[in-house]
Amino acid sequence: MINAREAVALLLVGALWGCTNPFMRQGSEDGMESNEKNLDEKETKCSNGNEKSKNALKSISRLARVKVWLPYLVNQLGSILYYKVLASSNLTLSVPICNATAMVFSSITSVLLGEKLNHPGKAALGVALVLSGVAICMYSSAEGLRADDHGMRSGNEEL
Numbered sequence: 548m549i550n551a552r553e554a555v556a557l558l559l560v561g562a563l564w565g566c567t568n569p570f571m572r573q574g575s576e577d578g579m580e581s582n583e584k585n586l587d588e589k590e591t592k593c594s595n596g597n598e599k600s601k602n603a604l605k606s607i608s609r610l611a612r613v614k615v616w617l618p619y620l621v622n623q624l625g626s627i628l629y630y631k632v633l634a635s636s637n638l639t640l641s642v643p644i645c646n647a648t649a650m651v652f653s654s655i656t657s658v659l660l661g662e663k664l665n666h667p668g669k670a671a672l673g674v675a676l677v678l679s680g681v682a683i684c685m686y687s688s689a690e691g692l693r694a695d696d697h698g699m700r701s702g703n704e705e706l
Contacts, residue, residue, distance in 0.1 A: 549640055549685065556632045557644045563625025564645070565652025567618040569660050574614025640688055647677045 549557070633641055651674050657664075664670050 553636045560629045561648025564649035566656045567622040569657040570618035
């Protein structure tokens, strides 16, 4: 069973991962037109102008923007917290909780940032189903621990 401290930490990881994804996406898309002009000028200065150098210059220009690397840094802080929590929590619950809540937070943050959804009803249903799945995982884990605490056996164990 995950205690309250671990649950909060896992939700925080999901929030850090999920909330930063739309910001990184938005940061990498902002100003792409102006960067394309600068990239074309830099590309002509490159010795061979091949596809690899063009892709490298695109990556470097994206990372040079604060709107990209600041959310990335926050995202990586979530990863550090994730590994810290994994050391002491139930792996079978921690991974789905973090990934599912990251998706939920990402969806909510995208909507709050004004991104258009093609099917908002389906998105809301998806969020509800993911949260239901997380609740079922946590509930079944709690039930399994209660059964173990009362000395019950599952029937599959050898005596």
